[in-house]
Amino acid sequence: MASTTEIVAALLIALRPLWPRASAVGSALVVMLFLGTLSFPFTTHGVVATHAAGLPVLSAQPGQFLLKDLVLIGVAIWTLGDSLRGTRASSAASQSV
DSSP states (O other), X not given: OHHHHXXXXXXXXXXXXXXXXXXXXXXXXXXXXXXXXXXXXXXXXXXXXXXXXXXXXXXXXIIIXXXXXXXXXXHHHHHHHHHHHHHHHHHHHHHHO
């Protein structure tokens, strides 16, 4: 189920040049998916391997693997904003015609 949702979201994001509103929906869906994934560091055993000078250190697996999701949620938020700007631009263009 999750893989299907991710593929559908990616296809919706790819529709940005043709249908910015659908791309915004896909981006919002991806943000929600990554918010779920970013809860893993707080709920998964083994994310924090050891402590260095009293500070927690991310383990190689799964801790550092989950770190990529911070970057990907940033990209999803950026594509959401871009799609929403495209939606406003296309609606303004259709109103002026």
